Amino acid sequence: MDVLEAILRRRSIRKFKDKELKKEEVGELLKAARWAPSAGNKQPWEIIVVRDKEKQEELAEIALEQYWMEEAPIILVVCLNKEIAKGKYGDRGTELYGIQATGAAIQNILLRATELGLGACWVGAFDEDQAKVALKCTGEDDIIPVAMIPIGYPEDLPEAPPRRRVNSFTHVDGYREKDLRDWKGLRKYMKEARRETKKFLRSLEKE
Numbered sequence: 001m002d003v004l005e006a007i008l009r010r011r012s013i014r015k016f017k018d019k020e021l022k023k024e025e026v027g028e029l030l031k032a033a034r035w036a037p038s039a040g041n042k043q044p045w046e047i048i049v050v051r052d053k054e055k056q057e058e059l060a061e062i063a064l065e066q067y068w069m070e071e072a073p074i075i076l077v078v079c080l081n082k083e084i085a086k087g088k089y090g091d092r093g094t095e096l097y098g099i100q101a102t103g104a105a106i107q108n109i110l111l112r113a114t115e116l117g118l119g120a121c122w123v124g125a126f127d128e129d130q131a132k133v134a135l136k137c138t139g140e141d142d143i144i145p146v147a148m149i150p151i152g153y154p155e156d157l158p159e160a161p162p163r164r165r166v167n168s169f170t171h172v173d174g175y176r177e178k179d180l181r182d183w184k185g186l187r188k189y190m191k192e193a194r195r196e197t198k199k200f201l202r203s204l205e206k207e
Helices: 003-009 023-034 053-062 067-071 082-086 091-115 128-134 184-206
Strands: 045-050 074-081 143-152
Touching: 003 091, 003 184, 023 045, 023 074, 023 091, 045 053, 045 091, 053 067, 053 074, 053 128, 067 143, 074 082, 074 091, 082 091, 091 143, 128 143
Parallel strands: none
Antiparallel strands: 045 074, 074 143
16 A cells, blocks of 8 residues: 555544454554654654553543544554753744644554554544543643544445545645646646546445
Protein backbone atom coordinates (compact mmCIF):
# COMPACT_ATOMS: atom_id res chain seq x y z
CA MET A 1 0.00 0.00 0.00
CA ASP A 2 1.50 3.35 -1.02
CA VAL A 3 0.96 6.60 0.85
CA LEU A 4 -1.81 7.89 -1.41
CA GLU A 5 -3.77 4.65 -1.06
CA ALA A 6 -3.48 4.87 2.72
CA ILE A 7 -4.74 8.46 2.56
CA LEU A 8 -7.73 7.44 0.43
CA ARG A 9 -8.51 4.37 2.56
CA ARG A 10 -8.35 6.18 5.90
CA ARG A 11 -11.69 6.65 7.61
CA SER A 12 -12.91 7.71 11.03
CA ILE A 13 -13.75 4.29 12.47
CA ARG A 14 -16.21 4.08 15.38
CA LYS A 15 -17.04 0.37 15.34
CA PHE A 16 -14.43 -2.23 16.19
CA LYS A 17 -14.16 -6.00 16.23
CA ASP A 18 -13.66 -7.80 19.54
CA LYS A 19 -10.02 -8.48 18.79
CA GLU A 20 -6.90 -7.41 20.64
CA LEU A 21 -4.01 -5.61 18.97
CA LYS A 22 -0.63 -7.26 18.86
CA LYS A 23 2.15 -5.52 20.74
CA GLU A 24 4.05 -5.30 17.45
CA GLU A 25 1.17 -3.35 15.90
CA VAL A 26 1.13 -0.89 18.78
CA GLY A 27 4.89 -0.55 18.38
CA GLU A 28 4.50 0.24 14.69
CA LEU A 29 2.02 3.02 15.50
CA LEU A 30 4.37 4.56 18.03
CA LYS A 31 7.27 4.28 15.59
CA ALA A 32 5.23 6.14 12.98
CA ALA A 33 4.52 8.92 15.47
CA ARG A 34 8.21 9.13 16.32
CA TRP A 35 9.10 10.11 12.76
CA ALA A 36 6.65 12.99 12.44
CA PRO A 37 8.15 16.39 11.54
CA SER A 38 8.42 19.13 14.17
CA ALA A 39 9.85 22.64 14.36
CA GLY A 40 13.52 22.47 15.28
CA ASN A 41 13.13 18.69 15.56
CA LYS A 42 11.85 19.26 19.11
CA GLN A 43 9.42 16.28 18.94
CA PRO A 44 7.16 17.80 21.64
CA TRP A 45 4.73 14.92 21.95
CA GLU A 46 3.96 12.50 24.77
CA ILE A 47 1.76 9.48 24.05
CA ILE A 48 -0.21 7.58 26.68
CA VAL A 49 -1.35 4.07 25.69
CA VAL A 50 -4.62 3.33 27.49
CA ARG A 51 -5.50 -0.38 27.71
CA ASP A 52 -7.46 -0.47 30.97
CA LYS A 53 -11.19 -0.77 30.25
CA GLU A 54 -12.27 1.30 33.24
CA LYS A 55 -9.89 4.03 32.15
CA GLN A 56 -11.23 3.82 28.59
CA GLU A 57 -14.78 4.18 29.91
CA GLU A 58 -13.70 7.26 31.86
CA LEU A 59 -12.09 8.78 28.76
CA ALA A 60 -15.19 8.05 26.68
CA GLU A 61 -17.36 9.85 29.23
CA ILE A 62 -14.96 12.80 29.29
CA ALA A 63 -15.13 12.88 25.48
CA LEU A 64 -18.75 14.07 25.51
CA GLU A 65 -20.02 10.57 26.35
CA GLN A 66 -18.74 8.95 23.16
CA TYR A 67 -19.05 5.46 24.60
CA TRP A 68 -18.26 3.75 21.30
CA MET A 69 -14.62 4.50 22.18
CA GLU A 70 -14.72 1.70 24.77
CA GLU A 71 -14.96 -0.90 21.99
CA ALA A 72 -11.41 -0.18 20.87
CA PRO A 73 -8.63 -2.41 22.26
CA ILE A 74 -6.49 0.66 22.93
CA ILE A 75 -6.80 4.42 23.03
CA LEU A 76 -3.70 6.45 22.27
CA VAL A 77 -3.79 9.85 23.92
CA VAL A 78 -1.42 12.27 22.22
CA CYS A 79 -0.30 15.13 24.44
CA LEU A 80 1.71 18.29 23.84
CA ASN A 81 4.76 18.84 26.02
CA LYS A 82 4.78 22.64 26.20
CA GLU A 83 8.21 22.81 27.82
CA ILE A 84 9.79 20.96 24.90
CA ALA A 85 7.74 22.85 22.31
CA LYS A 86 8.66 26.25 23.72
CA GLY A 87 12.40 25.83 23.24
CA LYS A 88 13.80 28.95 21.57
CA TYR A 89 10.41 29.74 19.99
CA GLY A 90 8.60 31.06 23.07
CA ASP A 91 4.81 31.38 22.90
CA ARG A 92 4.75 30.61 19.18
CA GLY A 93 6.35 27.26 19.96
CA THR A 94 3.72 26.29 22.52
CA GLU A 95 0.70 27.83 20.78
CA LEU A 96 1.45 26.91 17.16
CA TYR A 97 4.53 24.81 16.40
CA GLY A 98 3.80 22.30 19.14
CA ILE A 99 0.20 21.81 17.99
CA GLN A 100 1.41 21.40 14.42
CA ALA A 101 3.86 18.73 15.54
CA THR A 102 1.30 16.74 17.52
CA GLY A 103 -1.06 16.96 14.52
CA ALA A 104 1.66 15.53 12.30
CA ALA A 105 2.28 12.70 14.77
CA ILE A 106 -1.45 11.94 14.89
CA GLN A 107 -1.71 11.82 11.10
CA ASN A 108 1.29 9.46 10.95
CA ILE A 109 -0.49 7.18 13.41
CA LEU A 110 -3.72 7.24 11.42
CA LEU A 111 -2.02 6.43 8.11
CA ARG A 112 0.14 3.65 9.58
CA ALA A 113 -2.94 2.18 11.23
CA THR A 114 -4.69 2.18 7.86
CA GLU A 115 -1.72 0.46 6.23
CA LEU A 116 -1.79 -2.23 8.93
CA GLY A 117 -5.49 -2.91 8.31
CA LEU A 118 -6.52 -1.17 11.53
CA GLY A 119 -9.15 1.48 12.09
CA ALA A 120 -8.84 4.66 14.14
CA CYS A 121 -10.60 7.91 14.87
CA TRP A 122 -9.16 11.31 15.79
CA VAL A 123 -11.19 12.51 18.79
CA GLY A 124 -10.55 16.10 19.81
CA ALA A 125 -13.79 16.88 21.66
CA PHE A 126 -13.19 16.30 25.35
CA ASP A 127 -12.79 18.16 28.64
CA GLU A 128 -9.07 18.88 28.90
CA ASP A 129 -9.00 19.31 32.69
CA GLN A 130 -10.90 16.09 33.31
CA ALA A 131 -8.65 14.27 30.86
CA LYS A 132 -5.59 15.41 32.79
CA VAL A 133 -7.10 14.02 35.99
CA ALA A 134 -7.91 10.69 34.34
CA LEU A 135 -4.42 10.45 32.83
CA LYS A 136 -2.69 11.38 36.10
CA CYS A 137 -0.98 14.49 34.77
CA THR A 138 -2.77 17.19 36.79
CA GLY A 139 0.51 18.21 38.40
CA GLU A 140 2.19 18.50 35.03
CA ASP A 141 1.32 21.99 33.81
CA ASP A 142 3.31 21.53 30.61
CA ILE A 143 1.47 18.36 29.51
CA ILE A 144 -1.67 19.11 27.48
CA PRO A 145 -3.89 16.34 26.03
CA VAL A 146 -4.50 17.13 22.37
CA ALA A 147 -6.29 14.08 20.96
CA MET A 148 -7.63 10.66 21.87
CA ILE A 149 -7.28 8.00 19.19
CA PRO A 150 -9.28 4.77 19.68
CA ILE A 151 -7.63 2.06 17.54
CA GLY A 152 -8.64 -1.49 16.65
CA TYR A 153 -9.77 -3.75 13.85
CA PRO A 154 -12.61 -2.02 11.99
CA GLU A 155 -16.02 -3.67 11.89
CA ASP A 156 -16.65 -2.09 8.48
CA LEU A 157 -15.34 0.64 6.18
CA PRO A 158 -17.65 3.66 5.89
CA GLU A 159 -18.11 5.36 2.54
CA ALA A 160 -15.81 8.24 1.76
CA PRO A 161 -17.24 11.58 2.92
CA PRO A 162 -17.60 14.40 0.38
CA ARG A 163 -14.54 16.55 -0.22
CA ARG A 164 -14.08 20.05 -1.57
CA ARG A 165 -12.71 20.23 -5.08
CA VAL A 166 -9.06 21.18 -5.30
CA ASN A 167 -9.87 24.32 -7.26
CA SER A 168 -12.13 25.56 -4.46
CA PHE A 169 -9.32 25.80 -1.90
CA THR A 170 -6.19 26.32 -4.02
CA HIS A 171 -4.87 29.81 -4.77
CA VAL A 172 -1.90 30.77 -6.92
CA ASP A 173 0.60 33.48 -5.87
CA GLY A 174 -1.84 34.95 -3.33
CA TYR A 175 -5.25 34.46 -1.79
CA ARG A 176 -7.98 34.78 -4.44
CA GLU A 177 -5.59 36.45 -6.85
CA LYS A 178 -5.70 33.54 -9.28
CA ASP A 179 -7.18 30.07 -9.37
CA LEU A 180 -6.48 26.81 -11.19
CA ARG A 181 -8.98 27.59 -13.93
CA ASP A 182 -6.31 29.86 -15.40
CA TRP A 183 -3.69 27.11 -15.20
CA LYS A 184 -4.87 24.75 -17.91
CA GLY A 185 -2.19 22.08 -17.53
CA LEU A 186 -2.78 21.62 -13.82
CA ARG A 187 -6.54 21.92 -14.24
CA LYS A 188 -6.49 19.05 -16.75
CA TYR A 189 -4.35 16.94 -14.42
CA MET A 190 -6.70 17.52 -11.47
CA LYS A 191 -9.70 16.42 -13.54
CA GLU A 192 -7.95 13.17 -14.42
CA ALA A 193 -6.86 12.69 -10.81
CA ARG A 194 -10.44 13.22 -9.62
CA ARG A 195 -11.72 10.55 -12.01
CA GLU A 196 -9.03 8.10 -10.85
CA THR A 197 -9.88 8.82 -7.21
CA LYS A 198 -13.59 8.19 -7.78
CA LYS A 199 -12.76 4.91 -9.51
CA PHE A 200 -10.56 3.81 -6.61
CA LEU A 201 -13.20 4.73 -4.01
CA ARG A 202 -15.83 2.75 -5.91
CA SER A 203 -13.49 -0.26 -5.85
CA LEU A 204 -13.23 0.05 -2.06
CA GLU A 205 -17.00 -0.14 -1.72
CA LYS A 206 -16.94 -3.51 -3.52
CA GLU A 207 -14.34 -5.05 -1.21
